[in-house]
Amino acid sequence: MSKQQAPIGVFDSGVGGISTLRTLAQALPNEDFIFYGDSANAPYGEKPSDQVCQLATQVLDQLKQHQAKAVVIACNTATSAAKQQLMAANPTLPILGIEPALKQAVDAGKQHILVMATPLTISLPKYQAQVTRFEATTQIYSLPCPGLADSIEKGHAGLAQTQALVARLMADVTAAPIDGVVLGCTHYPFIADMIRREFDHPVTVYTGYEGLAKNLTKHLTDQGLLRTHNDHRQIHFYSSRDTPAELALYQHLFEHGITE
Missing domain, CATH: 3.40.50.1860 (Rossmann fold)
Known part of the structure; x- marks a missing residue:
């Protein structure tokens, strides 16, 4: 698999980042995605910032094992608490984060x-x-x-x-x-x-999602990583709470949202 064909990693403390993933998947229809929800440790927003940074580092390591060509922190808390440290530790990996709009x-x-x-x-x-x-x-x-x-x-x-x-x-x-x-x-x-x-x-x-999607598209284009076609798109879901019920919830939220 070439680097251009590698998936984009998206992560959150739990299911929330799936709302971000839905927008990114629509904006980038030729890209494969790997979503990782750290539901076993959710929510991040009521933990100390140093613990959030540690958890985010562990999740990023999981996405790197899947050869992610870029990573989106689909968590406002993790972006604020950990993005700079993650970027410093991974200077060759594009890392973007969502922020309050x-x-x-x-x-x-x-x-x-x-x-x-x-x-x-x-x-x-x-x-x-x-x-x-x-x-x-x-x-x-x-x-x-x-x-x-x-x-x-x-x-x-x-x-x-x-x-x-x-x-x-x-x-x-x-x-x-x-x-x-x-x-x-x-x-x-x-x-x-x-x-x-x-x-x-x-x-x-x-939500800030549209701006994030544009920023991600620009990063991929500038680095020659944007896919122009994909006949067999794949979107995979992983969770630190690795149960069939949790992964089924992820899939349902991606396809239907929360109220259906």
């Missing part, structure tokens, strides 16, 4: 932006620097959401619990004049409609 919402002219993310993502300097950059001209509401990613990990079976948790977490912000919602955890896009319904007015939701 706060700039995208600001550039769209939104004035009252709710950012929903894990407690760790919101506490790290990378996110705080973004807030500092924009808060002079934009009202930013930072909402840590403990337990939400873990609830979403249960898929359709946990929908009632997830709905109740969303209502409780958002109780203090739904009366604010929010016009944009940034989903700063890759688990959350699976329940984007549920989050929208908490407001009595329309809001625009931002």
